[in-house]
Amino acid sequence: xxxxxxxxxxxxxxxxxxxxxxxxxxxxxxxxxxxxxxxxxxxxxxxxxxxxxxxxxxxxxxxxxxxxxxxxxxxxxxxxxxxxxxxxxxxxxxxxxxxxxxxxxxxxxxxxxxxxxxxxxxxxxxxxxxxxxxxxxxxxxxxxxxxxxxxxxxxxxxxxxxxxxxxxxxxxxxxxxxxxxxxxxxxxxxxxxxxxxxxxxxxxxxxxxxxxxxxxxxxxxxxxxxxxxxxxxxxxxxxxxxxxxxxxxxxxxxxxxxxxxxxxxxxxxxxxxxxxxxxxxxxxxxxxxxxxxxxxxxxxxxxxxxxxxxxxxxxxxxxxxxxxxxxxxxxxxxx
Amino acid sequence: xxxxxxxxxxxxxxxxxxxxxxxxxxxxxxxxxxxxxxxxxxxxxxxxxxxxxxxxxxxxxxxxxxxxxxxxxxxxxxxxxxxxxxxxxxxxxxxxxxxxxxxxxxxxxxxxxxxxxxxxxxxxxxxxxxxxxxxxxxxxxxxxxxxxxxxxxxxxxxxxxxxxxxxxxxxxxxxxxxxxxxxxxxxxxxxxxxxxxxxxxxxxxxxxxxxxxxxxxxxxxxxxxxxxxxxxxxxxxxxxxxxxxxxxxxxxxxxxxxxxxxxxxxxxxxxxxxxxxxxxxxxxxxxxxxxxxxxxxxxxxxxxxxxxxxxxxxxxxxxxxxxxxxxxxxxxxxx
Numbered sequence: 001x002x003x004x005x006x007x008x009x010x011x012x013x014x015x016x017x018x019x020x021x022x023x024x025x026x027x028x029x030x031x032x033x034x035x036x037x038x039x040x041x042x043x044x045x046x047x048x049x050x051x052x053x054x055x056x057x058x059x060x061x062x063x064x065x066x067x068x069x070x071x072x073x074x075x076x077x078x079x080x081x082x083x084x085x086x087x088x089x090x091x092x093x094x095x096x097x098x099x100x101x102x103x104x105x106x107x108x109x110x111x112x113x114x115x116x117x118x119x120x121x122x123x124x125x126x127x128x129x130x131x132x133x134x135x136x137x138x139x140x141x142x143x144x145x146x147x148x149x150x151x152x153x154x155x156x157x158x159x160x161x162x163x164x165x166x167x168x169x170x171x172x173x174x175x176x177x178x179x180x181x182x183x184x185x186x187x188x189x190x191x192x193x194x195x196x197x198x199x200x201x202x203x204x205x206x207x208x209x210x211x212x213x214x215x216x217x218x219x220x221x222x223x224x225x226x227x228x229x230x231x232x233x234x235x236x237x238x239x240x241x242x243x244x245x246x247x248x249x250x251x252x253x254x255x256x257x258x259x260x261x262x263x264x265x266x267x268x269x270x271x272x273x274x275x276x277x278x279x280x281x282x283x284x285x286x287x288x289x290x291x292x293x294x295x296x297x298x299x300x301x302x303x304x305x306x307x308x309x310x311x312x313x314x315x316x317x318x319x320x321x322x323x324x325x326x327x328x329x330x331x332x333x334x335x
Numbered sequence: 336x337x338x339x340x341x342x343x344x345x346x347x348x349x350x351x352x353x354x355x356x357x358x359x360x361x362x363x364x365x366x367x368x369x370x371x372x373x374x375x376x377x378x379x380x381x382x383x384x385x386x387x388x389x390x391x392x393x394x395x396x397x398x399x400x401x402x403x404x405x406x407x408x409x410x411x412x413x414x415x416x417x418x419x420x421x422x423x424x425x426x427x428x429x430x431x432x433x434x435x436x437x438x439x440x441x442x443x444x445x446x447x448x449x450x451x452x453x454x455x456x457x458x459x460x461x462x463x464x465x466x467x468x469x470x471x472x473x474x475x476x477x478x479x480x481x482x483x484x485x486x487x488x489x490x491x492x493x494x495x496x497x498x499x500x501x502x503x504x505x506x507x508x509x510x511x512x513x514x515x516x517x518x519x520x521x522x523x524x525x526x527x528x529x530x531x532x533x534x535x536x537x538x539x540x541x542x543x544x545x546x547x548x549x550x551x552x553x554x555x556x557x558x559x560x561x562x563x564x565x566x567x568x569x570x571x572x573x574x575x576x577x578x579x580x581x582x583x584x585x586x587x588x589x590x591x592x593x594x595x596x597x598x599x600x601x602x603x604x605x606x607x608x609x610x611x612x613x614x615x616x617x618x619x620x621x622x623x624x625x626x627x628x629x630x631x632x633x634x635x636x637x638x639x640x641x642x643x644x645x646x647x648x649x650x651x652x653x654x655x656x657x658x659x660x661x662x663x664x665x666x667x668x669x670x
Contacts, residue, residue, distance in 0.1 A: 010556030221345030
């Protein structure tokens with residue numbers, strides 16, 4: 001069975017798809033009301049609100065699929081704001097001809113990932129576009145999280161000061177390499193799998209033990225180079241990164257050489273940068289290592305007074321180079 | 336200038352697009368922080384949360400464009416839940432090659448419509464897909480509204496009882512006819528323009544004067560027939576609709592005959608169904624008529640004890656027929 005334009009009609013065929021697929025897998029009392037808006041409450045305080053569209057190609061890859069990405073990405077965006085992710089919306093744009101069982105696998109994965117992350121999918125939308133006007137499935141998730149008043153300023157960068165350490169929870173570039181290897185056009189063998197994962201439980205543990213964290217950001221499109229440059233620009237401070245401290249999968253270096261990629265520019269989907277006062281850096285690394293998503297956690301650099309708004313990489317060979325924000329793209333449709 | 340894959344890279348070219356287009360038009364303090372999540376507050380009570388993807392073809396049509404649709408549709412979904420729309424997210428999936436000035440027109444329209452509706456665009460995302468993997472632009476908006484405790488049960492249908500009147504705020508099918516007329520393949524002349532409009536101010540006025548409203552729903556994909564059937568199924572009551580009371584643009588009937596369409600199945604983008612106790616029906620019609628979006632408002636039917644879960648149409652010719660929910664689609668990509 002395949003998705004047809006009728007599945008996006010709003011009529012009886014749409015309703016059947018919604019009740020037999022989305023309601024079945026995402027089941028909860030809010031969604032099953034099928035109202036135009038989900039009614040949520042009771043809120044008391046500030047909330048975090050985020051959205052992302054996912055257009056990854058291919059939709060299935062080693063370590064996950066587009067559905068996993070759509071849940072984890074939005075959960076992580078809320079988590080790095082210091083919020084506890086609570087509610088998600090899911091809007092899908094399906095291409096006519098998408099096999100029903102592929103859609104079912106994706107929706108089933110989303111349901112499992114939402115359960116693991118402790119979020120509820122409370123509202124959604126389904127559109128179908130004709131063949132050749134999409135690419136199997138695009139998913140947009142939006143999320144709402146509850147923000148502890150302690151952390152409302154954490155995403156603004158205002159807590160960051162010279163001497164703070166930069167910590168990441170593992171290998172750079174695994175997601176991009178896994179996607180690259182899965183592309184129809186150049187399929188190659190590698191043991192690298194996508195790091196796609198919801199990091200909210202790890203992040204909440206870190207904030208619980210170490211509420212002094214200065215800044216957090218997930219390292220996705222544009223890689224570590226982009227996140228570090230955004231931080232340098234935001235804070236007008238310098239960032240120093242030690243190449244030797246950056247964890248890489250053994251295969252990544254070789255694959256990057258072949259394709260002319262720099263792992264610091266590659267996308268991740270289960271990695272965050274945490275900036276924290278120096279005395280907490282080891283604690284944070286240790287908490288990360290307690291989670292499978294943090295087993296290769298490492299302190300990779302520090303915030304400095306010198307070279308304001310710039311990121312300097314201390315290279316393996318002992319040199320120094322300016323790590324600029326990538327201007328364009330190494331690999332399109334990575335997420 | 337055209338959109339390229341680099342605009343979706345997350346790197347410097349993406350940042351330029353975001354700051355020179357999105358931040359320029361959507362300008363506000365929350366969005367300009369460029370954090371992964373928007374930080375919103377202070378909330379105290381329940382909220383409504385909704386999402387919709389817009390894939391309309393063509394993206395420009397008489398009466399609006401896809402950007403206007405994406406703001407108004409989501410504002411209306413929140414409003415019919417009894418909520419006051421406050422915050423929107425905007426996620427765009429751009430097709431490589433989209434002319435920059437078309438994108439700018441759409442974003443500018445979104446900014447104007449958000450201003451009129453009194454909502455703030457606080458977070459967003461931009462993805463670019465290769466040529467032939469999308470269709471110019473798809474937009475997903477999600478929205479958060481504040482819900483007055485008085486109205487938390489309004490979207491569930493639990494207030495509806497026999498004797499309640501059904502009221503609509505004007506012509507059925509204008510949006511679908513306008514889209515049809517604008518389609519490349521069959522372009523024809525008509526004076527019908529899309530009814531696309533944010534109805535939140537009108538709805539808030541109605542709720543203020545008449546908080547006894549039993550139920551509201553916007554009449555979009557699938558038309559009045561779909562909304563009436565959803566209501567009948569939800570309440571297990573009968574719905575009776577009088578064909579002679581349904582306002583239509585003079586051209587609509589003729590166009591429907593040519594294409595074999597039924598105006599009760601056609602999509603609208605600025606129409607709501609309101610169900611209210613009989614004694615308030617005229618007041619509601621009068622409030623509607625005070626707004627340009629309600630000038631053809633009309634009481635079109637009632638809720639009855641007979642034929643539970645079914646919608647019966649009292650036809651112009653004096654007969655009765657079962658008005659079923661459409662199974663499939665009359666016109667794909669209408670919204």
